[in-house]
Amino acid sequence: MSDADGLGRRGFGRRAVAAGSGIRRARLSRLLIGTTRTLISLAITFLGLLLITFIIGRVVPIDPVLAIVGERASQAQIEEVREQLGLNEPLMTQFAYYIWDVLHGDFGKSLMTAKPVIDDIGRFFPATLELATLATLVGVFLGVPGGVIAAVNQGRWPDQVIRVVGLFGYSMPVFWLGLMGLLIFYGELGWVGGPGRLDATYELMYEYDVPTVTGAVLIDSALAGAWDIFRNALSHVILPSLVLGYFSMAYISRMTRSFMLEQLGQEYITTARVKGAPEWRVVWVHALGNVLIPLITVIALSYASLLEGSVLTETVFAWPGLGLYITNALFSADMNAVLGGTVVVGLVFISLNLLSDLLYRVVDPRAR
Amino acid sequence: MSVEQEELRVGSRAWLTSDQPVSRSHARCVQFYLAWRRLAQNWLAMVGLGIVLALILMAIFAPLLAPYSPFEQSLETRLLPPFSPGHWLGTDEFGRDLWSRILYGARITLMIVALVAVTAPVFGLIIGTAAGYFGGLVDTVLMRLTDIFLAFPRLILALALVAALGPGIENAILAIALTAWPPYARVARAETITVRNSDYISAIKLQGARPPRIIFGHVMPMCMSSVIIRVTLDMAGIILTAAGLGFLGLGAQPPMPEWGLMISSGRKFLFDQWWVATVPGLAIFIVSLGFNLLGDGLRDVLDPRSAPK
Numbered sequence: 001m002s003d004a005d006g007l008g009r010r011g012f013g014r015r016a017v018a019a020g021s022g023i024r025r026a027r028l029s030r031l032l033i034g035t036t037r038t039l040i041s042l043a044i045t046f047l048g049l050l051l052i053t054f055i056i057g058r059v060v061p062i063d064p065v066l067a068i069v070g071e072r073a074s075q076a077q078i079e080e081v082r083e084q085l086g087l088n089e090p091l092m093t094q095f096a097y098y099i100w101d102v103l104h105g106d107f108g109k110s111l112m113t114a115k116p117v118i119d120d121i122g123r124f125f126p127a128t129l130e131l132a133t134l135a136t137l138v139g140v141f142l143g144v145p146g147g148v149i150a151a152v153n154q155g156r157w158p159d160q161v162i163r164v165v166g167l168f169g170y171s172m173p174v175f176w177l178g179l180m181g182l183l184i185f186y187g188e189l190g191w192v193g194g195p196g197r198l199d200a201t202y203e204l205m206y207e208y209d210v211p212t213v214t215g216a217v218l219i220d221s222a223l224a225g226a227w228d229i230f231r232n233a234l235s236h237v238i239l240p241s242l243v244l245g246y247f248s249m250a251y252i253s254r255m256t257r258s259f260m261l262e263q264l265g266q267e268y269i270t271t272a273r274v275k276g277a278p279e280w281r282v283v284w285v286h287a288l289g290n291v292l293i294p295l296i297t298v299i300a301l302s303y304a305s306l307l308e309g310s311v312l313t314e315t316v317f318a319w320p321g322l323g324l325y326i327t328n329a330l331f332s333a334d335m336n337a338v339l340g341g342t343v344v345v346g347l348v349f350i351s352l353n354l355l356s357d358l359l360y361r362v363v364d365p366r367a368r
Numbered sequence: 369m370s371v372e373q374e375e376l377r378v379g380s381r382a383w384l385t386s387d388q389p390v391s392r393s394h395a396r397c398v399q400f401y402l403a404w405r406r407l408a409q410n411w412l413a414m415v416g417l418g419i420v421l422a423l424i425l426m427a428i429f430a431p432l433l434a435p436y437s438p439f440e441q442s443l444e445t446r447l448l449p450p451f452s453p454g455h456w457l458g459t460d461e462f463g464r465d466l467w468s469r470i471l472y473g474a475r476i477t478l479m480i481v482a483l484v485a486v487t488a489p490v491f492g493l494i495i496g497t498a499a500g501y502f503g504g505l506v507d508t509v510l511m512r513l514t515d516i517f518l519a520f521p522r523l524i525l526a527l528a529l530v531a532a533l534g535p536g537i538e539n540a541i542l543a544i545a546l547t548a549w550p551p552y553a554r555v556a557r558a559e560t561i562t563v564r565n566s567d568y569i570s571a572i573k574l575q576g577a578r579p580p581r582i583i584f585g586h587v588m589p590m591c592m593s594s595v596i597i598r599v600t601l602d603m604a605g606i607i608l609t610a611a612g613l614g615f616l617g618l619g620a621q622p623p624m625p626e627w628g629l630m631i632s633s634g635r636k637f638l639f640d641q642w643w644v645a646t647v648p649g650l651a652i653f654i655v656s657l658g659f660n661l662l663g664d665g666l667r668d669v670l671d672p673r674s675a676p677k
Binding site: 041044045048049052053056057059060167168170171172173174175176179180182183187304305307308309311312315316326327330331335338339341342345346349350353 | 512513515516519520521522523524525527528529530531532533604608611612615616617618628631635638639642645646649652653656657659660661664
């Protein structure tokens with residue numbers, strides 16, 4: 001609270017401070033209380049997430065000890081590993097150990113790659129982020145104008161067309177759309193690159209010539225000035241990001257439409273029209289300006305759901321991201337990797353929710 | 369409505385549109401009929417209803433409609449293209465007739481949808497109404513639990529669950545049901561809070577009704593229409609998740625004619641025999657579109673908030 005006082009006194013006369021700092025202090029403390037409450041609920045949610053993955057990890061029919069020592073180990077060896085893994089402790093203690101490990105970024109070793117799971121995730125996650133970010137951009141740049149146009153033409157043909165296009169997005173299996181895209185644009189027309197992040201030849205060049213900065217091929221190759229790699233990467237990323245972006249477009253356009261309809265019915269819109277503001281200004285500046293605030297939440301949610309959609313998309317496009325890592329781990333019965341990946345995705349999911357919540361509070365004066 | 373018009377209406381329609389119901393069931397019939405009439409005006413919803421009915425009929429009469437057994441292999445007729453004599457949708461890599469497999473696959477899809485639709489909403493309803501009705505600590509604990517499940521991406525949680533339980537259609541259904549209930553709990557809680565303090569609840573309380581009776585008999589019915597809308601809109605999502613699990617090889621196992629699994633096996637021949645993967649995908653698409661159209665229409669009819677002004 002002393003911080004609030006300090007802020008209030010700077011640059012003001014004493015009398016002004018007396019009135020101003022009271023309000024400011026109240027506002028700041030409300031913001032602090034709100035943020036603290038959000039952070040506590042975040043911590044509880046994260047604990048619950050860990051509890052679920054812990055329980056899942058315990059009910060697995062795979063014996064973690066056997067997976068390490070192999071079938072022909074002696075009883076003494078098995079006991080020793082059991083002791084090492086802490087499996088002889090009571091469940092509550094094991095859970096505490098688990099939380100401790102996760103907080104230190106220790107998800108155990110992956111059986112598949114024989115490396116710590118956290119390192120694997122660090123390697124695979126940038127590819128997923130790259131894909132999800134591009135897809136969200138596609139979704140926003142198509143979905144927001146689509147929703148606005150639909151709302152302005154409510155009930156007429158543009159609205160119907162956008163609604164049907166959106167409904168198609170809600171109804172199509174993402175992996176099937178990906179396969180159809182590959183079939184038509186890669187197999188038949190040859191307009192785009194095939195599965196994977198790069199062609200095999202460029203893959204080697206990327207590995208040896210381009211220093212890894214962010215782990216995202218597009219950014220790294222651009223930074224290194226390797227434009228042929230960049231072009232190749234672009235031809236590979238365009239189809240999966242369009243496929244994923246289509247789904248986020250369906251969601252964003254539907255939400256934009258309903259927010260816009262709400263705003264267009266408000267009195268300030270009538271006022272703006274009466275004052276002679278041109279219609280495009282009323283729609284794209286007055287109304288859309290107010291829609292952008294709730295849209296932040298929608299976009300954050302769709303970004304989070306893209307992380308989920310990427311599991312199937314990455315399988316189809318052989319995209320070396322977290323989704324592919326988790327599914328491959330599933331088939332190798334590599335539970336450390338599966339659960340580690342699940343925790344990370346859940347954490348990103350929760351953080352995005354938190355971030356949208358905080359942004360909302362900062363941007364919308366009514367929510368302060 | 370004028371008196372003359374009132375007299376003109378006769379027979380069952382007059383009974384169905386009466387504004388003076390004589391019994392509780394009569395009132396319910398009138399309400400249902402009027403909702404149906406509004407739904408019937410929405411042609412897109414009718415298309416959706418048609419698709420859903422067609423799916424149900426296909427599932428029931430699959431043995432009569434299917435020209436072949438879905439498991440019957442024949443090496444001479446491998447990978448026939450669509451519109452081949454005897455196989456109008458073509459055949460897969462084992463020479464199995466795709467049309468017959470789609471028909472039997474409708475049974476699996478319908479079974480998944482039905483099982484999830486009778487478990488997840490009921491569970492969500494119980495949690496949500498209990499949280500909303502009792503409030504306080506019960507509310508906090510139950511809603512925190514709901515939030516934890518909502519914080520998980522659904523497919524990832526289903527994946528982890530299936531990984532733990534082992535692949536298979538039963539476990540896939542269980543995993544989907546376990547991940548599908550939180551939204552229903554949210555909806556039910558919101559509805560419960562709006563009716564909790566109404567006079568009719570106080571009246572029942574004064575008559576000495578216990579909480580279970582109030583919740584099951586007097587609060588839950590008020591949540592039904594919101595939950596039904598959600599269920600219909602969720603159906604498509606359930607179908608897509610089940611198909612996704614099947615596609616990854618974690619749901620139905622071969623040789624089951626599950627649509628997602630069929631796409632996954634057709635993937636190997638995508639560039640040469642495109643129809644093996646395309647046909648089951650179209651089936652999934654059409655069926656989810658049907659549920660989405662119907663759900664959209666139902667929402668317009670049943671949800672007063674989204675009704676056109």
